[in-house]
Amino acid sequence: MPALKPFILKLTLVAGLLAACAPTAPTAPPEPGAAPAGDLVLYSGRSEALIQPVIDQFQALYPDINVALKAGSNSELAAALLEERANPQADLFLTTELMTVQKMANEGVFQPYQPGTPDAVPADYHHPDWLWTGLTLRARVLIYNTQLVTPAAAPQSVLDLTKPEWRGQLAAAGSTNGGFQAHVAALRQLIGDAATTAWLTGLSANEVQFFGGHTDVRKAVGAGEFQVGLVNHYYYHLQKAEGSPVAVVYPDQGEGQMGVVVNATGIGVIAGARHAAAAGLFIDYLLSPEGQQLFAELNYEYPVRPGVPLHPEVQPLTGLRLAAFDVVAAADSLESTLDLLETLGIP
Amino acid sequence: MANLIVASLVGLQSRWRERQIGKRRLSRPLLLAALAVAALVATPLAYLLLRAATAPAETWARLLQTRLLGLLTNTLALMAAVTLGTVVLGVALAWLVERTDLPGRPVWRWLLAVPLAMPAFIGAVVHVALLRPRGGIVPRFLAETLGVDWQGPSPFGFWGAAFMLTLFMYPYVYLLSAAAFRNLHASLEEAARSLGRNAWQTLWTVTLPVLRPGLAAGALLVALDVLAEYGTVALLRYETFSAAIFLQLSGRYDRSAAAILSGGLVVIALAVLAIELWLQGRARAEQVGGHWRPAPPQPLRAWRWPAFALVAAVSLATVFVPVTVLAAWTVQGLRDGPTLAELDRAAGRGLGHYLFNSLWSAGLAAGLAVALSVPVAYLAVRYPRWTSRGLSHLCQVGYALPGVVVALSLILLTNTALPALRGLPLVVVLAYVVRHMPQAVRSSQAALAQLAPSLEEAGRSLGRDSLNVLLTVTVPLIFPGLLAGAALVFLTSLKELPATLLLRPAGFDTLAVRVWLAANDGLYPQAAPAALLLTLCAAVPLAFLLRRGRI
Numbered sequence: 035m036p037a038l039k040p041f042i043l044k045l046t047l048v049a050g051l052l053a054a055c056a057p058t059a060p061t062a063p064p065e066p067g068a069a070p071a072g073d074l075v076l077y078s079g080r081s082e083a084l085i086q087p088v089i090d091q092f093q094a095l096y097p098d099i100n101v102a103l104k105a106g107s108n109s110e111l112a113a114a115l116l117e118e119r120a121n122p123q124a125d126l127f128l129t130t131e132l133m134t135v136q137k138m139a140n141e142g143v144f145q146p147y148q149p150g151t152p153d154a155v156p157a158d159y160h161h162p163d164w165l166w167t168g169l170t171l172r173a174r175v176l177i178y179n180t181q182l183v184t185p186a187a188a189p190q191s192v193l194d195l196t197k198p199e200w201r202g203q204l205a206a207a208g209s210t211n212g213g214f215q216a217h218v219a220a221l222r223q224l225i226g227d228a229a230t231t232a233w234l235t236g237l238s239a240n241e242v243q244f245f246g247g248h249t250d251v252r253k254a255v256g257a258g259e260f261q262v263g264l265v266n267h268y269y270y271h272l273q274k275a276e277g278s279p280v281a282v283v284y285p286d287q288g289e290g291q292m293g294v295v296v297n298a299t300g301i302g303v304i305a306g307a308r309h310a311a312a313a314g315l316f317i318d319y320l321l322s323p324e325g326q327q328l329f330a331e332l333n334y335e336y337p338v339r340p341g342v343p344l345h346p347e348v349q350p351l352t353g354l355r356l357a358a359f360d361v362v363a364a365a366d367s368l369e370s371t372l373d374l375l376e377t378l379g380i381p
Numbered sequence: 382m383a384n385l386i387v388a389s390l391v392g393l394q395s396r397w398r399e400r401q402i403g404k405r406r407l408s409r410p411l412l413l414a415a416l417a418v419a420a421l422v423a424t425p426l427a428y429l430l431l432r433a434a435t436a437p438a439e440t441w442a443r444l445l446q447t448r449l450l451g452l453l454t455n456t457l458a459l460m461a462a463v464t465l466g467t468v469v470l471g472v473a474l475a476w477l478v479e480r481t482d483l484p485g486r487p488v489w490r491w492l493l494a495v496p497l498a499m500p501a502f503i504g505a506v507v508h509v510a511l512l513r514p515r516g517g518i519v520p521r522f523l524a525e526t527l528g529v530d531w532q533g534p535s536p537f538g539f540w541g542a543a544f545m546l547t548l549f550m551y552p553y554v555y556l557l558s559a560a561a562f563r564n565l566h567a568s569l570e571e572a573a574r575s576l577g578r579n580a581w582q583t584l585w586t587v588t589l590p591v592l593r594p595g596l597a598a599g600a601l602l603v604a605l606d607v608l609a610e611y612g613t614v615a616l617l618r619y620e621t622f623s624a625a626i627f628l629q630l631s632g633r634y635d636r637s638a639a640a641i642l643s644g645g646l647v648v649i650a651l652a653v654l655a656i657e658l659w660l661q662g663r664a665r666a667e668q669v670g671g672h673w674r675p676a677p678p679q680p681l682r683a684w685r686w687p688a689f690a691l692v693a694a695v696s697l698a699t700v701f702v703p704v705t706v707l708a709a710w711t712v713q714g715l716r717d718g719p720t721l722a723e724l725d726r727a728a729g730r731g732l733g734h735y736l737f738n739s740l741w742s743a744g745l746a747a748g749l750a751v752a753l754s755v756p757v758a759y760l761a762v763r764y765p766r767w768t769s770r771g772l773s774h775l776c777q778v779g780y781a782l783p784g785v786v787v788a789l790s791l792i793l794l795t796n797t798a799l800p801a802l803r804g805l806p807l808v809v810v811l812a813y814v815v816r817h818m819p820q821a822v823r824s825s826q827a828a829l830a831q832l833a834p835s836l837e838e839a840g841r842s843l844g845r846d847s848l849n850v851l852l853t854v855t856v857p858l859i860f861p862g863l864l865a866g867a868a869l870v871f872l873t874s875l876k877e878l879p880a881t882l883l884l885r886p887a888g889f890d891t892l893a894v895r896v897w898l899a900a901n902d903g904l905y906p907q908a909a910p911a912a913l914l915l916t917l918c919a920a921v922p923l924a925f926l927l928r929r930g931r932i
Contacts (some may be wrong), residue, residue, distance in 0.1 A: 075887040083902055102888025105898070110631040117796040123804035124887065210632035246615070249902045257516025372633055379447050381620060381628065 070361070074101045074312045077115065079108035079129040079212050080299065081247060088328050092319050099143065099312050108134040108212035109372070115304065117142050125307040126316060128169075131216035132159075136365035137260065137301035144302035147314055154321045154339040159298055166302035169320055170329045171336035172266040173351065174217050174295040175275065176283040177252060182261045189262060191286045192217075192295075193225075196236025203261035205251045208244030209375040213266055217299050219364040219371045224292045224357055227374075234378050244381045256280055266297075268334035271347060284354055293355035325380035408847035419775040421753070422818050425649065426778050426788035432793055433644030436637035444641055448625060452642070456649070458623040459542055459614070460607045466547035467603045468596060471554025472589075474695065477688050479562035485635035489692050490559070494552050494927055496699040498919040500876040500893060501549035502612025503912045506900040507703045508545055511615060512536040518706075542619040546610060548699050550603050557599040561592045567677075578680055594660055601657035602764045602780075608650050609783030611879035612897060622646040627879060636793060643786040649783035658774055704916070710909035717906065732895075733858035736914060739891040742806060742881075743874035746813030747867040750821035753814070754866065759851060763834065773826065777819040784879035787812045789885060804886045812884055813874040820873065821866045828862020829855070865929050868922035875919050892918070904923045 035063060078085050082105040089101045093251045106112070115127060115138060126144070129135050134313055144165040149155065159168030176195075178188045182203075189195060195204055207214045221230045245251050248313075251268040254260045256278030263269075270282040284294045301320065303313045319325045326337035334345045344350060388689060477483045478490050496504070511518050514532045514895035519671050522531045569591065573583040589596075590817040611623045620628075622642055629639035681688055739851065754776070761773035782790075792814055795802045856863070878893045885894060891913040 077887065081902060082898060083904065100888075102886075104885070104887035106831065107631040109633060113634045113636070114792075116634065117792070118800075118803060120802055121800040186862065210628055243618075246901060249904075253903045254516065257513070259514060259516045295520075373443070376638075377443060377447055377663075 049304070054170050062288075072098075072100065072303065072309055072312070074099050074126070074309050074316060075124045076101055076126045076128060076316070077111040077124045078103060078105045079111060079134070081105055081249070083249075084333055085128065087332050088325065089318065091324070091328060092316060095319065096312075096315060099309075099315070101316070107210045108262045109210065109215070112138055112143075116141060119305075120127055121144060122304050122306040122308070124304050124366075125309045125313040126301060126303060129299045130172075130212040130299055131297040132166070132168065132300045132361045133216050133219055133368050134212060134227070134367040135302050136161070136361055137368050138302065139165035140365065145305040145307070145310070147303040147310075147317060149314075149321050150318045151321065154326075156338065156340065159338050163300075166299040166300045167317060167321070168300050168338045170326075170333075170338055171298050171351070172213075172268060174213070174338075175265060175267045175270060175286060176262055176285055177255050177265050177270045177280050178262045178283065179255050179258050179260075180279045180281050182258055188281070188283050188376060189285070190283060190288065191291060192221075192232060192264065193286075195242070195262070195264065196233055196240055200242070200262060201240045204237070204240060204242040204263070205249045205254050205260040206242050206244055206264040207251055208246065209372070209380045211247060213248065213297060214264075215371060215375070216364065217264075217295055218375065219367055220297075220357060220359045222367060222371065222374075223359040223363065224295075231374065231378070234380060238378065238380065248325065252280075267348070270344070271334035274347075282349075284349065286357070287355050291355065294358040295357045295359070296351065299335075388519070395715075402611075406850075410486065410848050411545075411760060411851070412755050415760050415769070418753045418757050418818075419772045422776050422815050425780060425787060425794060425815055426782060427897075428794055428907070429640060429643055429786060429790040432637065432640040432790075436641050439638050440635070441641060443636055448642070449645060452620065452622050454647070455539075455619065456646075457704070459539065459546070459619065459621055460604050462539075462543040462551060463546040463607045464600050464604045465882075466543060467551040467554045468600050468696070470547060471551040471599070472558045472592070474551070475555050475558035475562055476584075477681075480684070481681050481688070483523070483681060483692065484685065484689055488918055489696070491927065492696045492700060493555055493692070494923070495696075495870070495920070496549050497552045498923045499549065499636060499699075499703060499916045500612065500896075501546060501610065502616055502708075502880065502900075503615045503896060503916070504549050504699065504703050504906065505545045505613045506896075506908065506912070507706045507720060508541070509536050510905055511702075511706070511920065519789065537618045539619055541615045542614050545613055545617065546607055548695070549613075550606055551695075553603050553606075554596065554599040557595050558568050558592055561595045565591060576619065597660050598657055601653055604653050604658070605650055605780050606644060611783070611785055616900070623785050623879065625784050626783075626789065627883075630785070630789060630792075630822060630883060636789065639789055640793070641791055645810050646783060647781055647786060650783070651778070654777065654781045658777065659781075704913070707909045707913045707916075710906045711913060714800040714906035714909060729877050732910060732914065734893050735890050735892050735911060738806070738889060739893070739915070739918065742810050742891065743813065743871045746810045747821075747871035747876045748920045749810070750814045750818050750870045751863050751867045754818060754821035754825045755851070755856065755863070757822055758829050759855065760825065761822075762826055762829040763837075773822060776822045779816045782816060784812070784816060784877055784881075785883065787816050788880040788883035791815075791880075806886055806889045808884050809881055809889070813870070813877060816877070816880065817870040817873050820869045824866025824869060825859070825863060828859040828866070830857055831862070865926060868925050872919055872922040875915065875922075 076089070082103060085103065085105070089103065093101060104124075108131065111127065112129075112134050115122075118124070119142070127135070127138065135144075140162055147167070148164045149167060155167055159171075160166065169257060174192070176189055176192070184327075189197075189200065194200070208213065218230060218234070221233065225233075243254070245254070248265045248269045249325045251260075251263040251265050252273040255263040256273040256276065267282065267284075270280060273280050286292045286294060301317055303310055303317070307313055321339060323339065323342055323349065326339045326342040329335045330337050330345050332341060335346050336344065336348070336351060398811050474493055478486050478493065483489065509517075512520070512533055512535075514520065514535055517536075520532055523531045563587065569587055573587040574580075578586065608621075609623060611627055614621050614659050615624045615627065622645060626642045626646065626718050629642060630636070632754070633639070650737065757773055757776050760769035779787075791808055795808060802811075836858065837850050837854055840854040841847070845853070876893060878897055881894050885891070892900075892911045894917060895911040896908045899905070899911070
């Protein structure tokens with residue numbers, strides 16, 4: 035069979051080429067003390083658009099470290115981390131609220147890491163043993179379209195969203211979104227389970243459009259597809275920056291009202307991480323004045339580090355009535371909160 | 382009558398032949414290889430069903446109370462609507478192109494198959510951007526230039542999803558019925574006409590019934606694809622089983638609810654697949670040899686231009702509008718400062734990198750799937766018994782395993798049994814192989830069925846063993862057929878979204894994933910270049926397949 039040899043040769047070549055193209059498994063951890071290099075694997079609950087600019091700046095400082103990003107929802111990545119505990123794939127986990135990092139800390143997913151400048155983080159915003167660290171704060175606000183809603187008519191409390199006048203006019207991020215999950219968990223502490231259930235049922239009855247993320251919400255409100263949206267405060271600024279006719283309400287500021295709910299983003303180093311040293315450098319960078327400034331300027335967030343200036347357009351949190359809730363207790367109620375959302379059929 | 386006799390004679394002859402061949406001993410290595418392949422494909426399914434069955438009772442109760450009924454009606458309604466829509470549209474277009482004097486037939490014949498190169502969710506992205514009430518390009522344009530407040534039909538929900546999926550899935554039915562129309566015996570219709578039936582009556586009473594088995598198979602493939610669809614329904618805010626499973630996977634820590642929903646989805650899909658396999662078996666017996674000659678085209682007369690308008694509208698909606706909008710977005714992205722910076726950064730990491738990921742993962746999947754399909758196909762064609770046929774059918778369960786389900790079962794499997802695979806892009810390739818193995822098996826079987834066994838018998842009579850003959854005689858001879866199967870797997874793997882999305886390790890993004898991530902955030906100019914590139918890449922294997930007439 036003379037025709038066979040070239041044929042088999044071709045097959046082998048093709049297979050060889052394909053195999054050569056396939057990236058190989060991550061290699062063994064580097065020697066301790068070696069200059070940090072290699073792939074730093076970051077699981078991020080923040081969407082890629084909101085974290086990539088910061089990663090780019092970090093990589094400009096440390097060109098030998100390649101940050102490999104997997105962005106998803108907090109809960110999806112948390113589930114992956116729990117499954118990977120025996121064979122960790124990630125070095126860092128960044129979330130958009132603190133319940134999930136607290137829960138991961140309880141589950142032994144993190145190893146402690148104390149930043150180079152521990153004073154950068156107020157005690158309320160890090161784990162007592164430094165298993166996670168807060169990075170930035172964000173307020174849960176209402177965004178509305180000024181062509182469709184007058185300031186006087188705009189809802190002043192998140193509890194107003196169940197009023198019949200808003201039927202079919204509301205957008206929010208749904209049950210897979212960490213910000214929304216944390217908001218519901220906070221409400222359960224603030225107004226109780228019965229009132230929270232009634233609120234969620236009221237949202238469903240008001241035909242709230244639940245999206246996968248807040249970008250959809252802000253765009254829909256900006257375009258006038260919906261009149262009011264429930265978002266984190268910086269989504270208002272991002273939409274405003276696109277030139278849309280939108281305004282913001284920091285809700286529940288009246289006497290006797292619960293106050294605006296504030297979440298923090300958090301980050302932790304994975305126990306057994308292959309690149310723990312590089313992971314520490316990354317956290318230090320995010321907490322440095324430059325890193326904090328990036329979050330404030332590019333994404334209008336409240337830096338966790340005291341003294342870093344806010345973006346001039348952002349309303350300072352000082353002087354606002356802030357909702358008082360306990361993150362640790364909220365983390366313990368995370369799963370029952372998810373159950374509640376599912377039972378009520380919130381998409 | 383004569384045809385009937387021919388048909389039964391052909392059937393008898395082949396059954397006799399099968400019995401003769403069936404007496405040969407099965408080669409043991411081949412059988413083991415085929416068993417291993419079937420095990421590889423069937424393990425995710427078995428594991429998933431096990432997980433669903435052993436899920437906690439309260440999870441079952443919670444889902445039964447709240448989700449299952451609604452999801453079931455949603456999913457079945459969409460499946461029925463899209464299947465019906467694609468059959469009507471596909472057959473109508475095929476008839477117009479193959480059997481009438483429609484103007485521009487040679488061009489339409491190709492253009493109408495082109496939607497296969499574009500994933501439906503990319504079409505849906507464009508559709509939403511154009512028609513979205515209040516925010517869409519078309520309503521805004523009308524309001525700003527003409528002062529007309531036109532909101533149009535909402536692109537979202539059931540009708541939006543049914544419309545989009547029909548537009549992007551009709552080519553399955555179109556290609557199958559176009560081939561059937563081309564191969565149809567002219568004398569059948571002539572007999573009907575000579576007995577006094579008019580053209581319409583002939584179409585309904587003679588032509589369509591002859592097409593029915595092939596059509597039914599095409600329709601069931603569409604139904605399976607609708608069950609598996611994730612991107613389009615998620616984007617159009619219509620919740621089906623696939624979308625709900627994805628939601629469970631991204632919203633919960635606990636995988637058991639997702640496993641239960643997947644079990645439900647797979648049961649529906651297996652039922653559809655079983656009908657399809659059964660019809661396929663029957664369709665084979667109904668093929669009739671004879672003196673084929675082309676039937677003369679049917680004059681459309683007054684309907685000529687309305688028919689032309691229909692065909693043009695379909696091409697406009699499925700090819701020209703999406704490509705134009707994507708191209709415009711790309712240009713806009715290149716001209717707009719911040720977006721260009723974004724693209725630049727993406728390119729630095731970059732667009733070429735995503736292209737490379739897409740190509741090698743789809744290419745490796747295509748090679749693996751075809752290589753693995755050979756032993757299964759060979760046994761099923763050359764040693765037709767219940768064991769070999771059963772193995773071949775088992776390898777087709779991929780059709781019944783939507784991307785999200787394959788992903789979930791691989792997540793569960795790598796989690797428990799194969800932790801070493803975790804975090805490797807190879808898992809993504811494995812998902813493609815499992816999911817698209819049926820296409821490879823069917824292509825290889827078709828190629829083998831056309832090869833006369835006498836060639837192999839000659840090889841054996843010269844003292845070679847079965848395995849040697851398979852490798853040195855059979856595979857080289859059916860290589861073009863295998864290549865067609867590989868092209869098909871490559872094409873569908875390139876377009877795959879949900880499994881890639883769920884299984885990709887950090888830093889491993891494909892073009893489809895990039896399009897989805899950007900479009901999902903409403904960043905259309907950033908999504909467009911990857912979408913165009915993906916469509917372009919998919920057009921290559923599609924053109925190859927269309928030339929070979931193998932789709």
